[in-house]
Amino acid sequence: MTPAAQPLRLSTAQPDFESAFQARLHWSADTDAEVEQRVASILADVAARGDAAVLEYTARFDQLQVASMAELELSQGELKAAFDSLPAPQRDALEQATARVRTYHEAQKRAAGESWSYRDADGTLLGQKVTPLDRVGIYVPGGKAAYPSSVLMNALPARVAGVEDIVMVVPTPRGEKNALVLAAAWLGGVTRAFCVGGAQAVAALAYGTATVPRVDKITGPGNAYVASAKRRVFGQVGIDMIAGPSEILVLADGSTPADWVAMDLFSQAEHDELAQSILLSPDATYIERVQAEIDRLLPQMPRAGIIARSLSGRGALIHTRSMEEACEISNRIAPEHLEIASAEPQRWEPLLRHAGAIFLGAFTSESLGDYCAGPNHVLPTSRTARFSSPLGVYDFQKRSSLIEVSEQGAQVLGRIASVLAHGEGLQAHARAAEMRLKP
Template identity: 80%
Template sequence: MSAVNIRLLDTTAADFEPAFQRVLHWSAETDDAIEQRVAAILADVRARGDAAVLEYTARFDGVSATSVAALEIPRAELLAALNAIPTAQRDALEAAAQRVRSYHERQLEASGRSWSYRDDDGTLLGQKVTPLDRVGIYVPGGKATYPSSVLMNALPAKVAGVGEIVMTVPTPNGERNAMVLAAAAIAGVDRAFTIGGAQAVGALAYGTATVPAVHKITGPGNAYVASAKRRVFGVVGIDMIAGPSEILVLADGTTPPDWIAMDLFSQAEHDELAQSILLCPDAAYIAQVKAAIDRLLDAMPRRDVIRASLEGRGALIRTRSMEEACDISNRIAPEHLEVSSRDPHRWEPLLRHAGAIFLGAFTSESLGDYCAGPNHVLPTSGTARFSSPLGVYDFQKRSSLIEVSEAGAQQLGPIAAELAYGEGLQAHARAAEMRLKR
């Protein structure tokens, strides 16, 4: 096959900035036809419940059933799948699950506990942290199957103490993936339904006669799923609106070029809109990576998707220095950021915005996707500037605790009354004043 026509940019070039902006440009707006169709599906699910879910599941997934109850996967089937998959697959799932669980347990210890203290006057102030009662996790099941997404969504919810975890996963033509079911058994999913698309989001958000309404929906999906999550936000919580997957590699030229090429492939193979970018100050090394891309691509089963991704949204960018590469990385705020250098800890303090930072040549992004421990549900499309990976904190809520003593009321009452009168809220002021000693 022909060489990959990936962009080659140089920060010293006069036209770098407009060329760079063209690389970054991606519209997160869902087209009007999808928006209208999703709105209609959600309205139908809200109005007709199970009947609408059955109709759309038959139409979009080719799965006909007489009831939504028939689309629920019994817990016994999840356990049977766990016992039936090859030993190597089971061992890998259980090892990954243990690492993911352990990481999120540490996260819970660090930030997920209730706390309180008392002032000198005896007033108690604090925060009560409680888990959500029920959450829904959406597991994609269209172009590929993702048992890893089951672990990454269900385990932090389980660690947080969520009361019930409801999983939905599309099963085109009725084909149930054994590893997805096995992962659900390992992760402690309570109920699982073979429902996908906007209708699954609607069923989880509004509830039907069979599917229980949840309080939050997490997990990635296609444009229909993203649009549906956006529309039901407010009825339920959501984790984020996920865009195409991204990888940015900062390289100093000391990592084997083939490793970098394959790391770029690892995100490009997700879909044609995924983005893979290399930033490096060494022009000769960039040429070696480009040669590796051309040499390795034909052996990849998803080579057509990888080529389309690299040629459509990829770039190999020569920078003046590693410092400039870090600056550009902060502008991009990538989902996955690899620092593939001899001394990654030299550059890590300069990096402010990324979903996950992978330090050192041996830390491939794929390890984070599957089994390192931290969550692989990450902010995309530059949203790492203001949002975080999925975690235990997404499955908890916080309530403020206030217990004012009689002595404390004497100190706080006049302050509150003064401010309330200033806002014209007399009842607020009087409520505070009534507790003052005469």
């Protein structure tokens, strides 16, 4: 029997709305103390013993017994063979998604990823030099599900940015390799790939082993062990973010078919029990219709149990006084995915300041963004969209300031620097500037 899905019903007019609303939003990024302790031990072991430790943990956690790391590496030939083995519809879909994601990130690079400079009137040059990272690692989840889309979304912006070496790690429990994931790695430009997962994979990428090269940055989602490991190695390497559970927020004026919105709420709820799906609408009758569609459609879903627990435990259907108030509440939530299910999406979009990705109009389901629309689907979660952005080309680049002071410019800047340096008590700074001054 399919369990019922009962999202919390709230109205902004009820006296206890604020406390109930905050309680429903709450999620802690704190990792279980036992997980943290085990991750710390794994990281230290891999840092000390390298390949030997990686092999032991792979045998223990993935039941994959091999004699050497060479047996865990996937060759370019194997990646290409996986692509060639796919049914034609899957090959075509992967190729089309790859082309769209690459085109989007190429446009992103042109807009925000190029070096620039200018000269002052005195001839001083100031600017910024943008260069790619040398080597990055991308973590691709395995086990319960396979995510070729995650490969594309991590590898393609790195490749567009100009990264030469892209090292992929993916767990293959009991040696089971997913052809779609390997094919996506080939299309995405992955240069080396290893059948390794968990905290040991993060450690190998961060510290390097005799076989796995040390990278400059690690991106990609994972379980609690992966998230904890990424947090601990930050500083040794860069990381993209510590992602929380998936989220979707739908702003609805009542014009979008209720079953479409119900399925969009399902699309995030089916990830896991902690995923959050929220509907905000000023139309109380429409909210009732969406609930009715949730009840009708749920028994048809293969992951009905997960969806039901997610919606009942963390979901909410919220009746607002207006669409304007719905937009205000959305900004407080700062959701990962934000759908404007409205006949006038362009009217409401200017009011929305915080979201990982904004999907405009009834035909723009969040799932299209996950796979093939073009923008990156690696997005900030847990209200971090207030201060962070989707994964992009800029995450695989670094910026160096360019300063070339002319002789004439040194006469002006030297005097300014001298005054400020003396004020800070840093006489050598002041003297270095003063030495360039003409008598």
